[in-house]
Amino acid sequence: MTISGRTAVAGVGVxxxxxxxxxxxxxxxxxxxxxxxxxxxxxKDDVDGLLTEPQFGEPLLLHGHVLGRxxxxxxxxxxxxSIGGATAISLVQEAAMAIDNGLCEVAVCVFGDNAKTGLxxxxxxxxxxxxxxDDIAFGMAGGAAMEARSAMRYRxxxxxxxxxxxxxxxxxxxxxxxxxxxxxREPLMMEEYLAAPFIAExxxxxxxxxxxxxxxxxxxxxxxxxxxxxxxxxxxxxxxxGHNLDALxxxxxxxxxxxxxxxxxxxxxxxxxxxxxxxxxxxDCFTSTVLITIEDYGFCKKGEAGPFALEGNxxxxxxxxxxTSGGLLSEGDLTGWxxxxxxxxxxxxxSTSQVEGAEVCAVSGHGGFQAAHATLVLTKEPSx
Amino acid sequence: MSSNQPASTGKAGVADVxxxxxxxxxxxxGIKPIVIDETRGFWEGTxxxxxxxxxxxxxxxxxxxxxPCCRECLxxxxxxxxASGRGTLFSFTIVHKAMHPAFAARxxxxxxxxxxxxxxxxxxxxTDIEPDExxxxxxxxxxxxxxxxxxxxxQFRLPKFKPWRPDELRVH
Numbered sequence: 001m002t003i004s005g006r007t008a009v010a011g012v013g014v015x016x017x018x019x020x021x022x023x024x025x026x027x028x029x030x031x032x033x034x035x036x037x038x039x040x041x042x043x044k045d046d047v048d049g050l051l052t053e054p055q056f057g058e059p060l061l062l063h064g065h066v067l068g069r070x071x072x073x074x075x076x077x078x079x080x081x082s083i084g085g086a087t088a089i090s091l092v093q094e095a096a097m098a099i100d101n102g103l104c105e106v107a108v109c110v111f112g113d114n115a116k117t118g119l120x121x122x123x124x125x126x127x128x129x130x131x132x133x134d135d136i137a138f139g140m141a142g143g144a145a146m147e148a149r150s151a152m153r154y155r156x157x158x159x160x161x162x163x164x165x166x167x168x169x170x171x172x173x174x175x176x177x178x179x180x181x182x183x184x185r186e187p188l189m190m191e192e193y194l195a196a197p198f199i200a201e202x203x204x205x206x207x208x209x210x211x212x213x214x215x216x217x218x219x220x221x222x223x224x225x226x227x228x229x230x231x232x233x234x235x236x237x238x239x240x241x242g243h244n245l246d247a248l249x250x251x252x253x254x255x256x257x258x259x260x261x262x263x264x265x266x267x268x269x270x271x272x273x274x275x276x277x278x279x280x281x282x283x284d285c286f287t288s289t290v291l292i293t294i295e296d297y298g299f300c301k302k303g304e305a306g307p308f309a310l311e312g313n314x315x316x317x318x319x320x321x322x323x324t325s326g327g328l329l330s331e332g333d334l335t336g337w338x339x340x341x342x343x344x345x346x347x348x349x350x351s352t353s354q355v356e357g358a359e360v361c362a363v364s365g366h367g368g369f370q371a372a373h374a375t376l377v378l379t380k381e382p383s384x
Numbered sequence: 385m386s387s388n389q390p391a392s393t394g395k396a397g398v399a400d401v402x403x404x405x406x407x408x409x410x411x412x413x414g415i416k417p418i419v420i421d422e423t424r425g426f427w428e429g430t431x432x433x434x435x436x437x438x439x440x441x442x443x444x445x446x447x448x449x450x451x452p453c454c455r456e457c458l459x460x461x462x463x464x465x466x467a468s469g470r471g472t473l474f475s476f477t478i479v480h481k482a483m484h485p486a487f488a489a490r491x492x493x494x495x496x497x498x499x500x501x502x503x504x505x506x507x508x509x510x511t512d513i514e515p516d517e518x519x520x521x522x523x524x525x526x527x528x529x530x531x532x533x534x535x536x537x538x539q540f541r542l543p544k545f546k547p548w549r550p551d552e553l554r555v556h
Contacts, residue, residue, distance in 0.1 A: 134417035134423065135507040137542055138509045138542065138544075139479055139487045142484070144477075144479075144481070145477055145479050148477030148479075149477050149497055151477075152475050152476060153475040156475075156520045197481075198478070198481075199480060200480065200481070203477075246455070248475075248505065248507070249449075250505070
């Protein structure tokens with residue numbers, strides 16, 4: 001017997017996303033926590049677990065201590081973690097495990113940053129470069145230069161066209177047009193996508209996530225307690241992780257992420273097959289990331305995600321509607337935390353691009369130099 | 385720190401903080417390599433215009449970047465061996481937008497993943513080629529950029545790569 005269905009997301013809280021000049025990362029985190037507790041119908045005194053990802057501008061050790069003090073929490077479980085774009089999901093998983101093992105009862109997971117208007121990312125970027133063995137000396141600065149080499153190899157091996165990459169950005173933009181919190185809300189046309197300047201080839205502007213200020217908080221509790229709260233429980237049915245820790249130092253990792261291992265665990269735990277997934281929120285720091293993840297997860301065979309996207313299957317009404325808030329590409333880059341929030345909204349029926357009758361949602365997190373991957377399966381029913 | 389102690393000998397004296405400012409900026413926001421024990425053999429090799437890979441004495445595995453142990457067998461019987469300096473372009477990107485101000489004057493530049501003939505992948509730059517002529521699987525060879533020092537004074541030369549044209553050798 002696994003943990004599947006024994007815990008649930010009881011609340012999500014987001015701030016306004018966008019250019020929020022004058023707002024500190026801390027104030028955004030606090031607002032998201034307030035909103036998440038209100039959403040769940042809980043108060044701060046109910047919270048006994050805090051799990052945080054530090055903001056990139058001030059990558060403070062002991063971030064959770066500081067935020068917990070600011071929020072006046074009395075915690076029985078505390079964690080601060082940083083495994084790149086897989087952090088959000090991994091913290092929700094950790095919260096579920098802590099709750100299921102009796103270490104705490106109501107855990108808040110939170111991330112917030114003012115990357116758009118706050119402290120420059122320079123510090124963080126330099127440190128990220130260090131993590132990759134001095135590659136920054138050659139200009140390996142920023143995520144685009146990192147992931148572009150994966151995209152270039154993927155394009156070379158599987159004959160993926162510019163238009164296939166573009167169709168990912170266009171699909172998610174279509175969803176963003178209905179989301180008032182999205183950074184890009186105008187429809188994106190292929191001509192405009194192709195005419196945008198290169199950032200790091202093959203990535204043009206709209207292949208890359210859009211920076212934003214903002215915060216997201218997620219309240220996790222036991223399934224039993226979640227059933228008595230303000231919103232219907234969204235069950236944590238499946239969890240998995242997998243990591244390619246040598247990332248782009250291994251030639252096999254350019255076109256295959258650790259998502260295959262991560263999703264296999266999560267789908268097995270949830271008792272679902274790819275056909276059961278009604279909607280997906282896949283980590284989209286770049287368009288190529290989405291295509292490779294679709295294949296890793298088994299939604300398509302290797303090399304077939306590009307044509308699948310080009311046929312419009314990622315859009316609402318398509319075979320696998322995806323990133324229904326606009327994702328990191330159009331809603332804003334909150335390193336995957338907004339994917340968890342949108343996954344919860346889909347299962348509750350609250351999305352601005354709602355998939356009718358959505359009961360199973362797959363959420364992916366990917367990052368840390370393409371090394372870390374985490375998968376969450378959220379469901380409407382506690383077991384399948 | 386007591387006030388009668390000379391600042392220059394105090395652990396956190398004003399003069400020491402000022403003297404540390406350069407290295408600290410390099411460490412926090414700079415782009416130079418930071419030579420650590422695990423990578424010292426590699427960077428010392430570059431100073432002598434020699435490209436090296438770390439070799440495991442127990443299982444023969446060759447790796448980059450250098451580490452405290454072999455990634456295949458965890459042995460600490462490691463040494464640095466001279467590599468051929470040649471390899472194949474496994475992947476690349478042409479960077480058009482500098483994400484760090486130090487690269488603003490260099491765009492567009494080719495960030496290249498070179499699979500060395502010895503096996504390991506080394507991220508570097510590809511030079512001496514027009515960006516639109518860069519193609520996957522190109523054969524390349526190393527060259528060494530101007531001498532430089534890291535924040536703690538260790539000398540190095542960045543190893544960069546240019547196309548290797550074997551037929552040029554036959555001209556002589």
